[in-house]
Amino acid sequence: KNEVEQSPQNLTAQEGEFITINCSYSVGISALHWLQQHPGGGIVSLFMLSSGKKKHGRLIATINIQEKHSSLHITASHPRDSAVYICAVRLLSQFYFGTGTSLTVIP
């Protein structure tokens, strides 16, 4: 049983497409994080949110606390967006991670 489920596991898109990655979780949370991991391993934090919606450039993250669901959207996708996107939730001192969505954007 995984506390955090992501879909899809793998995603291939054409450059310019609108992309959505979904995350559902089963625990009460303090915050939800979207992380990006590029080939080579480095992980960076994209968003941290506990309600509503956040936007940074072409990336938008939304969360619905009642439905325990979050989405990460990428508008006008670009090959440099190719990476693994990981959803993580924090409950008190514990983090729970999804298994990640591997995104490939084709030129």
Place this chain on the structure above:
Amino acid sequence: DVKVTQSSRYLVKRTGEKVFLECVQDMDHENMFWYRQDPGLGLRLIYFSYDVKMKEKGDIPEGYSVSREKKERFSLILESASTNQTSMYLCASSPLLGTGLVTQYFGPGTRLLVL
């Protein structure tokens, strides 16, 4: 910018060897974490530390130990490496949890191969 560094990007060891993975952060963070990442399993917490000399077991502590003698440094030790410990190891740090929205900052990772 927060910087979390790990002592090695790639490491090859033999079964039975003692392995040290070092992690250093420069932001005076209280919390530090060690994860391993395996295909299909995502990130799994091995140990975390919320203060110097303090440690807590994560989900998969068996076969590992940790040391935090200084606030900026958190070491992961494989007492006797085994092939099933071949993995990507990621260190992270964060400010004190419970003070609102905080995020973790990750190091670049160490790919360990145990032969």
